[in-house]
């Protein structure tokens with residue numbers, strides 16, 4: 001027989017007592033079924049959290065893989081912007097999957113070749129179209145991008 005403290009008066013009483021012999025406060029008893037139900041609920045909750053996290057992770061990874069050509073496309077536009085004389089007026093096209101080619105790849109990185117164009121102002125203020133080809137490598141270790149080659153004409 002174990003002893004516990006009455007929540008009402010603080011006196012030590014038997015854990016089997018239905019009522020406190022001192023103040024008469026009814027005592028709650030934890031029974032085995034109550035513990036069992038609580039454990040089932042906790043296990044169910046942990047399982048739910050785990051599966052939710054796994055779903056989130058796989059969705060994120062999938063999106064990242066699918067978006068690599070798109071990221072390469074916009075990254076090439078960044079490099080082109082740096083190359084142009086009047087980058088403020090540069091007019092780039094929207095993403096088109098046909099203009100990105102996956103050239104090579106392994107566990108460390110993937111190389112993409114972007115062939116696209118940009119409309120921008122030359123030094124006389126006239127809009128001209130520049131076609132470019134940009135080879136860029138996505139480094140998987142730190143998700144960074146490295147430009148390998150940029151040709152514009």
Ligand SMILES: [Zn+2]
Pocket residue numbers: 006007008009010011020021022023024025
């Ligand atoms: Zn009491």
